[in-house]
Amino acid sequence: ETQVWRVDPGAPDLEHTPQIIAAAEKLIQGEIVAFPTETVYGLGGNAKVRESVHKIYEAKGRPSDNPLIVHVATDEQVRAICTEIHPIARKLMDTFWPGPLTLVLPSRSEVSDSVTAGLSTVAVRMPSHPVARALILASNLPIAAPSANRSGHPSPTKAEHVFHDLDGRIAGILDGGETGVGLESTVVDCTTTPITILRPGGISKEQLIEAVGAVSDDPGLTRSDQIPKAPGMKYKHYAPEAAMYLVPSGMERINELISADKNNERTIGVLTTEENRDSYPGADAVLVCGKRSDPESIAHHLFDVLRRFDQKKVDVIYSETFPEYGIGKAIMNRLSKAAGGRMID
Numbered sequence: 493e494t495q496v497w498r499v500d501p502g503a504p505d506l507e508h509t510p511q512i513i514a515a516a517e518k519l520i521q522g523e524i525v526a527f528p529t530e531t532v533y534g535l536g537g538n539a540k541v542r543e544s545v546h547k548i549y550e551a552k553g554r555p556s557d558n559p560l561i562v563h564v565a566t567d568e569q570v571r572a573i574c575t576e577i578h579p580i581a582r583k584l585m586d587t588f589w590p591g592p593l594t595l596v597l598p599s600r601s602e603v604s605d606s607v608t609a610g611l612s613t614v615a616v617r618m619p620s621h622p623v624a625r626a627l628i629l630a631s632n633l634p635i636a637a638p639s640a641n642r643s644g645h646p647s648p649t650k651a652e653h654v655f656h657d658l659d660g661r662i663a664g665i666l667d668g669g670e671t672g673v674g675l676e677s678t679v680v681d682c683t684t685t686p687i688t689i690l691r692p693g694g695i696s697k698e699q700l701i702e703a704v705g706a707v708s709d710d711p712g713l714t715r716s717d718q719i720p721k722a723p724g725m726k727y728k729h730y731a732p733e734a735a736m737y738l739v740p741s742g743m744e745r746i747n748e749l750i751s752a753d754k755n756n757e758r759t760i761g762v763l764t765t766e767e768n769r770d771s772y773p774g775a776d777a778v779l780v781c782g783k784r785s786d787p788e789s790i791a792h793h794l795f796d797v798l799r800r801f802d803q804k805k806v807d808v809i810y811s812e813t814f815p816e817y818g819i820g821k822a823i824m825n826r827l828s829k830a831a832g833g834r835m836i837d
C-alpha cells in the first residue's frame with residue numbers, strides 16, 4: 493500500500509518534520525518514495541543500493557538501458573560520485589545549483605552500474621525544492637530518481653498524477669503540491685568541448701550561453717538519422733491516448749481540420765492558450781495550457797493538460813505550437829514527443 497504524506501514546502505525546519513522523517517526512513521530501509529522537485533515529481537531510491545535502484549525501474553516499467561539522475565544536496569555528495577569537476581562544470585554548478593540543471597560528469601567506479609546503466613558517466617542534479625532538499629538531508633543519501641510516472645506517460649507535476657500511475661507500486665508519496673517549472677531539468681553533457689545539451693529543460697540554452705559561452709545541441713535531438721546521447725530521449729514519451737498532431741500554422745488551420753473531422757464523427761480535443769480559448773467552437777474539448785504571452789505558464793501546465801485529455805476520451809488532439817526560444821525549446825521538445833513527431837502543415 494502506498495502512503496501519502498502531505499507536507500507544506502514553506503514549513504520551517506522541514507528536515508525534522510514527521511513526514512520527511514518517515515519518507516527518509518523508507519529510503520534508508522531500501523524502499524522507494526516519490527517527492528516533489530522544482531521541475532516534476534521524482535521517484536527516489538538509495539543510489540548506493542542496487543536493489544533500491546532496481547525497484548525504481550520495476551515500478552516505472554522503465555527500460556534498463558536508461559540511466560537515472562542522482563539527486564544531491566551538498567558538494568561533498570557531488571565529490572563522492574564524480575571523479576573530476578571541470579572548471580566549466582563548476583561554473584554551471586555555481587550559477588544554476590540548486591536548480592533545474594542536470595550535469596553529466598565522469599563517474600567514480602563506486603557508482604552502481606544500475607544507476608548509470610553501465611555508462612562511464614553519471615548524471616547529477618542539486619534540486620532547489622525545499623522538500624527534495626530536506627529528504628536528501630534527512631536520509632543523508634544520494635537519491636537516484638527519474639520522473640515519478642509510468643514509463644511513457646507524461647511526467648507528474650502533482651501528487652495525484654503520481655498516485656494515478658504508481659499507487660500500490662511504491663512505499664509512499666510526499667505530497668508538496670504542484671511543482672514549479674512543470675518540465676524536467678535541462679541535461680548537459682560536461683564531458684564534451686563545448687558542453688552539449690542532451691535534453692532541453694528548465695534552464696534555457698540562452699542562460700547556459702550567458703554563463704559559459706559556447707554550448708552545442710545534441711544532433712540526436714532533432715535529426716532522425718542520429719541516436720540521442722541521453723538514452724531516455726530515444727523512447728516514446730508523454731503520449732496521450734488520443735492521436736496528437738502539432739499544427740504550426742495555428743487556429744484557422746485547426747478549425748478546418750475540426751470541420752473535416754466532424755464529417756468523420758471523431759471527437760476532437762484542442763490544446764490552446766488563454767488568448768485563443770474561445771476560438772474553437774467546433775471542438776469537443778478545448779484545454780487551455782497557460783498564456784502565450786507567458787511561456788513559463790505553458791511549461792507549468794503542459795503535462796497536466798496532456799493527462800486531462802485522457803479523461804476527456806477524445807479521438808484526436810490538435811495542438812498549437814510555440815516559438816522555440818527560452819523555455820519554448822523544452823515545451824516544443826515535449827509536445828513533439830507527445831505527438832510522436834506528427835505535424836500537419
Ligand code: TXA
Nearest residue numbers: 531533534559613614615638639676677722723724725
Ligand atoms: O527534472 C528532472 O530531471 C526530473 C526530476 C525528478 O529531477 N528527473 C528526470 O529524470 O526527468 P528522468 O530519468 O525521467 O530523465 C533523465 C534523463 C534521461 O533521458 C536519461 O537517459 C538521461 O537523463 N541520463 C541519465 N544519466 C545519463 C548519462 N550518464 N548520460 C546521458 N544521459 C543520461
Ligand code: MG
Nearest residue numbers: 638639640647
Ligand atoms: Mg522521465
